[in-house]
Amino acid sequence: MKICFVISDIETEPCGTSVVLLKKAYERGNDVYVMNVGGFNFVHGAPLNLHCKKIPKSLKYNNVEEFFDQVKDDTIPYTTENSADLDVLFLRNNPTEESDDRHWAEHSAIAFARMIQQQGVLVLNDANAMSHSFIDKLYFEELPQIIKPDSLITRNKEDLLQFWKKSGKKMVLKPLEGSGGQDVYLIDEEKKNFNQIFTALITKGYIIAQEFLPKVSEGDIRVILMNGRILEEGGKKAIIRRVNKDKAEFRSNLSLGAKAEPAELTPEIEKIVKLTAPKLIRDGFFFVGLDVVDDKLIEINVLSPGGLDYCEEIGLPDFTDTVIQAIERKVEYKKYYKNSLTNKELASMH
Structure with a gap:
């Protein structure tokens, strides 16, 4: 398949979830492109063009850092690609992390992605769903009260x-x-x-x-969902406990120094997923992160969920093979059903 990853800025992107997914898509033999959020080019009456890098098949590397260093290198030039030639556009930029001088970047990727989706390219997550849930804390409030503080x-x-x-x-x-x-x-x-x-x-x-929630001092749990189900590979589930080293710190974000640990599936998490999944599936969400404390869902990330880059170091699979296989399967469905399935249906189809 031909897949293009949209990230905020190739030069400053850390080797997180977006990059490990990019690497796995490449290793599975797909035609992989990567672009900055500022790389969309619109001309009236024509498909959008994308200013992006096509990753050559010849890269040699030993780890994800070496892989992405080569992707960033100037020896891989930017080219202009017709968006209509893509199978998949995967939005992985995080609008909420844009700096004050990049307000233009907050909404633009989703807006252009909606246009590309109308051309018949599979967009993940569904662009209309992402537009509706752009303020994800407000989208969170649409979920059943019983699972929220x-x-x-x-x-x-x-x-x-x-x-x-x-x-x-x-x-x-x-x-x-x-x-x-x-x-x-x-x-x-x-x-x-x-x-x-x-x-x-x-x-x-x-x-x-x-x-x-008093139990927040024990950390929170990131649950990664794919197609409305907990992401799973080899019998292990993508459930990560995040614990801050400083007991006085009630925030458990990995970006703030929290430590990742494997976590078990509890009845409380099962209930939260059970009550959250129908809405996510209906709205067209492929890849989502849930943050849980005890028996409450405290946050939902539908724009650019992370956590996969920590999985291997805590004894879990990296899960990237399962994610990319799922995207490849959606491209097959799209072909076999001759475009009769909507983007929203395909995005959350198992």
Whole structure:
């Protein structure tokens, strides 16, 4: 198959989940392209062109770092490719991690991907679904209440204080738009720095307040779903516990220094997946990350979920073969059904 990965910036991309998936797609003999989010070119009345790199079949490397160093090297030139010639466009850029001077990059990939999807190219995740869920913390609120902590979304300080009292004078505040554990604060009984925190967050837009879950001190669990099911390979499931080395730190993001550990499937996680999956399947989500504390889902990542790059070092399979095989299978379905299946149906089809 011909697959193009869209990432934020090839030069600065870390060797995370996007790169290990890119490498596996290449190793399985596919025609693999990679592009920056700024590489779309539109001309009215014609398919979009993509300013991208086609990875040559001749690369020699010993690990993922060596692989991606060669991809970034200037000896692999950028070329212009017709998007209509692709089988798959895989959006792996994370809009919520864009810097202030790159606001243009936040929505553009999804907007162009919707146009490419209309040309008949398979887009993962479904571009319309990603557009609907662009504020993923708001999309999260569409899920059943029984699996979520109590929450409030507002820009009103007094409403936040009322929620704080209702929640036993302990709550977590964070911007409605954002990721990676940035700008996340715990407000406890002392209400320390509340006014300063409110002032800082309000400049970023809406604020989400969540009930504080005491077991967050034990870390959270990232559950990776594919086609509405827990990603599995060789009888092992992609369930990763993230524990911060500092017990006083309630955030468990790997990007903030948390340690990854394998975790078991619990009845509570099974229930969360069972109640989340129907909506994800209906909406056309192929690859999704769920963050769980105890029996509650605290966050959902539908834009650019990560975690696969930590799997091998904690004794799990890397799962990338299973993911790429699933994409190849969707391309086969698309061919055999002669384009009668919608992108949304194909995106979440097992």
